[in-house]
Amino acid sequence: MSTAADLLRTAGLPLLEARILLMHVLGWRRTELITRDRESLDPDAVARFEALAKRRLNGEPIAQLTGRREFFGLEFDVTPDVLIPRPETELLVELALESIADVANPRVLDLGTGTGAIAISIAHARPDARVWAVDRSTAALDVARGNAHALLDATRTGGPVAFVESDWAANIDPSLLFETIVSNPPYIASDDPHLAQGDLRFEPRGALTDDADGLSAIRTIIGTAPFLLTTNGALWLEHGYDQAESVRELLKARGFTNVRSMRDLAGIERCSGGLFTA
Template identity: 80%
Template structure:
């Protein structure tokens, strides 16, 4: 029978990835992988590890193999139906929280929620806020609902945090007005070679690209956003590393003021937004 140490030595994966997969299969913590590395493993565990390792060698993302991703200090379920939450998107959450600071019971709209990472993180950080999470994919909304149920108090889900299946704002109650709208829309241009590389090959294409120039979803949200914003409400959008100028121009033309971009930890202008005065 193989031991953990033997499996790791024999694996063709980078050792960090092999350890992550083996801990996932065994349900062990990192310390156990060290202290119990010479224990014989049952054949089923070995077979499951080898199957996952083969899938990883074929390119499947570690996150989809383990089904978990840490974001904003919370552990989110991830499936192939949703975009994998990225660390840079935490900037959008921080910016949204800044926009509603000092506003008790603030109303927040997350367009294209996916895993629910943005909406759930905001709801977790601001228990008094009322958050709506929108996605056109029923499969994505199922994942988002599960994450909300796992990570928030039960009385928040369906009350202070609600879910709407809609193509952007189409099915939202027009009487709803929000203090802040946030979105991480598909912003990769259709011909971008990155779509055929790395983890992106295994993520839902519709969450990555608009099948156009990468700005069509942003245009739609900027155009529709003011109809759902409370007076002096804010709209913030994540975008590509080279799209900040275009995003600011769209916001300014639509009548937003205090238009600016925020830089992530790498110094990249990662999200842009502004305030709309009715």
């Protein structure tokens, strides 16, 4: 009979990844991997772990294998229909929360919501915020709705997150005005070799690349955002490691002020934004 120690030793994976998969299969906490590591395991559990380990060795992302990913202190369901939330995107949430810090009952729009991680994290941190989350993918919106149901208090004062199927802001009620708009759009250029490497191979292509120069979605969002922002409303965008200067120029050309880029924990200019005052 195999034990947890046996499986961790023979999985052929980095130890952290093997632990995550084994905890997922067994329903154990990390401490139990230490205190119960010599227990004989059920053969079905061993088979399930070995199947997941094989899939991971073939490159499938951990988050898709477990169906879960932590983001901004919350656990989100993840499927192959959505982009896996990443730690660097937490900066976008922080910037959005900073931009509405002094606003009562703020209205926030998240364009390209995917799992709903950004919109739901904002709604969770600000129970009074009224949040709209947009995606053109019906499957992604199904995932996001499920996450909102699981993670948000049904009695929050801002009400439930409004999910809208739309190509960017096309289907947003034009009478709505938002204090803050945020987006983590597809910004990888179509010829970027990273699209054929690592986890990206298993994520929805449309959430990663615009199949152009990596800036077309950003241009669309910057072009339409002023029609949806309140006076001095903020727009914040996540972008690629080498796109900050280009995004700042696009924002300035559209009339945004106080344009700046913010660095993530790796020191990369990861998000750019500004205020629209016209």
